[in-house]
Amino acid sequence: MRMKMVCADCGYERSWMEYAIKCTCGGRLEIKQDFGGLDGEKLKALFQKRLAERVSVYASGVWRYKELILPELPEENIITKYEGNNGLYTSERIRRSMGIRNLYFKALSENPSGSFKDNGMTAAVSHGRYLGYSRFACSSTGNTSSSLAMYAAMGGASAYVFVPESGISMNKVLQTWAYGAQVIRFDGTYDDGISFLERKGKELGLYVCNSVNPLRIEGQKSIIYETAQYLNWELPDWIVIPGGALSNVSALGKGLEDLKQLGMIAKLPRIALVQAEGASPFHRMMAEGKDRLIPEPHPDTTASALKIGNPPSWPIARRVLQLCQGVTCSVTDEEILESKRRIDQAGIGCEPASAASLAGLNKLMREGTIDKEETALCMLTGNLLKDTDILRAQITETAIMTSPLTVEAVQRVL
Numbered sequence: 001m002r003m004k005m006v007c008a009d010c011g012y013e014r015s016w017m018e019y020a021i022k023c024t025c026g027g028r029l030e031i032k033q034d035f036g037g038l039d040g041e042k043l044k045a046l047f048q049k050r051l052a053e054r055v056s057v058y059a060s061g062v063w064r065y066k067e068l069i070l071p072e073l074p075e076e077n078i079i080t081k082y083e084g085n086n087g088l089y090t091s092e093r094i095r096r097s098m099g100i101r102n103l104y105f106k107a108l109s110e111n112p113s114g115s116f117k118d119n120g121m122t123a124a125v126s127h128g129r130y131l132g133y134s135r136f137a138c139s140s141t142g143n144t145s146s147s148l149a150m151y152a153a154m155g156g157a158s159a160y161v162f163v164p165e166s167g168i169s170m171n172k173v174l175q176t177w178a179y180g181a182q183v184i185r186f187d188g189t190y191d192d193g194i195s196f197l198e199r200k201g202k203e204l205g206l207y208v209c210n211s212v213n214p215l216r217i218e219g220q221k222s223i224i225y226e227t228a229q230y231l232n233w234e235l236p237d238w239i240v241i242p243g244g245a246l247s248n249v250s251a252l253g254k255g256l257e258d259l260k261q262l263g264m265i266a267k268l269p270r271i272a273l274v275q276a277e278g279a280s281p282f283h284r285m286m287a288e289g290k291d292r293l294i295p296e297p298h299p300d301t302t303a304s305a306l307k308i309g310n311p312p313s314w315p316i317a318r319r320v321l322q323l324c325q326g327v328t329c330s331v332t333d334e335e336i337l338e339s340k341r342r343i344d345q346a347g348i349g350c351e352p353a354s355a356a357s358l359a360g361l362n363k364l365m366r367e368g369t370i371d372k373e374e375t376a377l378c379m380l381t382g383n384l385l386k387d388t389d390i391l392r393a394q395i396t397e398t399a400i401m402t403s404p405l406t407v408e409a410v411q412r413v414l
């Protein structure tokens with residue numbers, strides 16, 4: 001077999017054709033691929049050819065890289081919405097204002113359900129359906145649940161989503177519900193929901209689709225493959241990502257290791273992981289040089305997707321940062337909202353959590369960690385329309401209301 005599931009703690013190996021989100025020893029599970037017989041240059045040519053695909057599964061920006069994701073899953077079991085294929089943008093105005101040599105934005109927000117979760121979810125739901133599961137579940141602040149609800153519906157399965165009763169974006173809950181998921185609201189945080197599913201999911205016959213499921217990470221790796229391919233296999237010096245549940249850093253690291261091992265990239269970029277100040281247990285652990293994460297019991301930030309106080313995959317994220325000479329930082333809600341305004345007004349747009357990446361880049365440049373002669377890429381994880389509470393509050397202060405509508409009234413605002 002080309003791939004297996006391995007416990008990161010005790011090393012116990014399972015078949016990829018099993019469902020598990022935790023080892024019996026309590027350790028996190030990871031997929032290990034055997035790339036023997038694969039040639040990086042031939043893969044590049046194959047992936048390039050597939051950019052012309054329009055209707056097959058290979059038109060997906062995830063399944064284009066099937067050989068590196070789930071090589072043995074039969075094609076007919078793939079549930080896809082042509083996810084990935086997300087734009088890579090520049091904004092000369094933002095770049096110039098920061099004085100950095102080169103700056104890119106990868107708009108994962110352009111995925112079919114509006115967030116980066118789709119890259120991993122297509123892999124997890126396809127895997128679960130292949131194993132015969134028909135009931136899928138997740139704990140979520142709203143993006144994971146919308147993505148799961150969409151793919152479960154596409155695959156003719158049911159989704160049960162556990163979402164905190166307060167402090168998350170109603171737009172995301174509505175989107176989830178509209179796709180036909182059973183929404184289970186509860187008093188608590190994402191952390192309480194994931195802890196419940198880790199303990200009780202199996203007993204309830206549920207296939208859990210949070211990023212503790214290693215298949216999610218396998219799909220999510222495609223984000224870095226696609227980014228590298230669009231940049232002709234030369235990544236910028238820095239990749240800056242927002243950090244909540246930390247699945248992005250785990251997936252990014254895994255994808256980078258794959259590309260390096262296959263000789264498809266020459267050097268690893270450095271990763272900067274940015275957390276919101278009120279929900280930054282991982283950054284605190286790293287900054288204080290501690291070897292265990294101390295959970296934040298009341299995560300609090302305007303960037304609702306980052307309201308996570310006990311990210312389950314922190315040991316993997318820490319390993320990735322060590323591998324990539326990574327750094328962490330935290331930013332205030334004000335810094336996040338100011339960066340969001342700049343990204344929105346550049347015509348790219350994003351939800352508040354995504355803007356933590358630009359806010360973090362700004363801070364790391366100010367502190368001298370990132371030099372203006374370097375190049376950087378900010379990952380934008382969710383769509384502008386996903387979380388609009390802050391916009392609703394702001395528009396009432398600035399939009400012009402004129403009645404009756406006359407030429408004179410309009411001339412006053414021109």
Ligand SMILES: N[C@@H](CCOP(=O)(O)O)C(=O)O
Pocket residue numbers: 139140141142143144145190209210211212244245246247305306
């Ligand atoms: N912000 C996330 C939290 C869930 O993270 P996951 O990595 O476990 O999927 C969300 O959208 O729910």
